[in-house]
Amino acid sequence: MSSLKHFRFPSWEYLRVPQSLTDHDMTVFDSTALLLTGVVLLLSLLLWLYPRRSSHLPPGPGFALPLLGHLHLMGKDPRETFRKWRRQYGDIFSLYMGRQLTVVLNGHKVIKEALVKQAHAFSDRPVFPLNDLVSEKKGIVLASGAEWKTVRKACLEILRDFGMGTNLLAQKIQEEVTEYIRTIASKNGKPFDVTRLTQISVSNNICSILFGKRFDYDDQEFKDFMKAIDTVLANQDSSVGALFPFVRHIPGDPFKARKTICDYRVLLDTFIQPIVTRHIQELDGGPNPPDDFITAYLRRVRQDEADHKVSYITEEGLPLVIFQLFVAGSETTATTLRWAVVYFLYHPDVQEKCHQEIVDVIGVDRSPTMQDRPGGNDVPRSHDDGNSPHSQYRPIEHPSRNTL
Numbered sequence: 289m290s291s292l293k294h295f296r297f298p299s300w301e302y303l304r305v306p307q308s309l310t311d312h313d314m315t316v317f318d319s320t321a322l323l324l325t326g327v328v329l330l331l332s333l334l335l336w337l338y339p340r341r342s343s344h345l346p347p348g349p350g351f352a353l354p355l356l357g358h359l360h361l362m363g364k365d366p367r368e369t370f371r372k373w374r375r376q377y378g379d380i381f382s383l384y385m386g387r388q389l390t391v392v393l394n395g396h397k398v399i400k401e402a403l404v405k406q407a408h409a410f411s412d413r414p415v416f417p418l419n420d421l422v423s424e425k426k427g428i429v430l431a432s433g434a435e436w437k438t439v440r441k442a443c444l445e446i447l448r449d450f451g452m453g454t455n456l457l458a459q460k461i462q463e464e465v466t467e468y469i470r471t472i473a474s475k476n477g478k479p480f481d482v483t484r485l486t487q488i489s490v491s492n493n494i495c496s497i498l499f500g501k502r503f504d505y506d507d508q509e510f511k512d513f514m515k516a517i518d519t520v521l522a523n524q525d526s527s528v529g530a531l532f533p534f535v536r537h538i539p540g541d542p543f544k545a546r547k548t549i550c551d552y553r554v555l556l557d558t559f560i561q562p563i564v565t566r567h568i569q570e571l572d573g574g575p576n577p578p579d580d581f582i583t584a585y586l587r588r589v590r591q592d593e594a595d596h597k598v599s600y601i602t603e604e605g606l607p608l609v610i611f612q613l614f615v616a617g618s619e620t621t622a623t624t625l626r627w628a629v630v631y632f633l634y635h636p637d638v639q640e641k642c643h644q645e646i647v648d649v650i651g652v653d654r655s656p657t658m659q660d661r662p663g664g665n666d667v668p669r670s671h672d673d674g675n676s677p678h679s680q681y682r683p684i685e686h687p688s689r690n691t692l
Contacts, residue, residue, distance in 0.1 A: 346391060348382040349373060357384025370394075411436075426605045429612040435600040439609065442601050446584045450497045455658060457493070462655045464492050464502070471505055482629060487514050487622045494617030498610055499563060500580030513559050517615060520555060523548040560607040568603070582610065 352358050363369050370392065373381050379394040393399050402410055412432040428440050444452075451457040468489040472482075485505055491514065492502040503510040523544045536545035567582045571590070578584040585606055592599040632639035650656050 345389075346380045346382045347377045352384045355386065357386050357388070359385065427608040427612045429616060438600045439605070442585070442588055443609065443613065446581055446588070447497065449584065450581065452497070457497075458658050460496055461493050462657075464489055465655065467505075483626060484511060484514060486625050487618065490622040490625065491614065491618040494614055497617075498581045498614060500583075513555070516551060516555055517619070520548060520551045521615070521619065523551070556607045556611060560610050564607050564610065581613070582606070585609070 349358050349361055351361075353360055361369065373383075373392070374394045379398045380391065382389065382391045384390065393402055413429075426435070428436060428443055431439070451460070468485070471485060471489075488503060488505050488507075488510060496502050535543045536549070541547055564582060567580075567586060571583065571586050573587070573590065578587060585601070586603065588601055589599075589603050589606075592601060632642075646656070650660055
């Protein structure tokens with residue numbers, strides 16, 4: 289104990305760590321810890337976002353990026369990429385469009401098996417955020433579930449009343465085709481672009497049902513409307529805007545997402561809505577049959593309201609239904625006809641065979657009718673969907689989603 293009395297602890301002057309060194313060490317430690325935490329979180333996020341191909345899925349391209357999926361492999365022309373993948377993986381392959389798993393079907397037999405024989409299992413539409421913003425998940429093209437089934441059923445009933453799928457509509461189509469051919473003949477063999485003429489001619493068939501009228505081929509307002517539709521559909525099908533809706537907030541709108549939404553609303557507000565409004569003002573509940581689809585639809589709305597029935601068939605949703613029916617009843621057919629023209633130009637031997645079959649079965653003194661194809665066997669090449677240029681060269685249609 290006596291020795292401890294004489295022991296003196298070192299002065300704190302010698303034991304104290306310089307304060308500046310401590311701050312520096314703590315700063316380095318905090319930065320390192322923050323960096324490591326950020327790296328771990330980033331890796332965890334990327335791992336969570338990384339597309340994982342299940343073993344039961346069809347084969348497909350291997351390397352997929354987080355968020356982008358296989359979009360980086362598409363190249364400038366996705367059609368060529370899809371052809372290459374079909375040769376490599378077969379008629380059924382899978383890939384990721386962003387984070388959306390997509391199964392691609394190729395070939396007439398495969399597509400018919402899925403979309404015709406098992407139509408109930410592929411009746412839904414996938415979720416594309418930009419399309420949902422544009423259509424508000426309404427209508428009959430991009431909607432799903434109970435609302436889609438109700439509106440679709442009502443539309444089909446009305447369309448059948450106006451001759452859809454019957455000889456009555458076939459007669460109207462023949463009259464329109466006669467006018468179409470007459471207009472082409474008036475060019476006297478001079479080259480011209482058939483795009484707009486074909487679109488308006490095909491559209492007149494659905495216009496006669498929807499609006500109760502047809503449009504002249506030189507109607508500038510209708511030409512502008514068709515051109516605006518082309519622009520909207522082209523921008524709406526853009527992969528970046530459709531899969532990543534947040535890009536609409538990017539300054540400058542580089543992916544045309546905001547423009548697509550705006551153009552879509554302009555189409556509805558400047559062309560479709562005025563026609564619907566006029567029909568609403570002139571609507572009556574008389575016994576006379578309706579003159580067109582819009583009148584019949586509005587009467588269905590009024591009937592549901594009178595019965596105090598909760599229904600998806602509404603006046604507010606009518607413009608969108610009209611627009612989607614118009615596009616569905618014109619764009620696909622017009623595009624198919626244009627592909628056929630291009631196909632025949634590049635394959636005159638096929639054109640000659642089709643022409644000869646038509647001459648043999650139908651002759652040259654009358655127009656084709658529905659009776660010329662009982663069972664679809666009388667004009668085999670001209671009516672063979674599997675050999676049509678549309679089915680061969682147009683790889684992407686409105687996608688479907690499995691409901692099971």
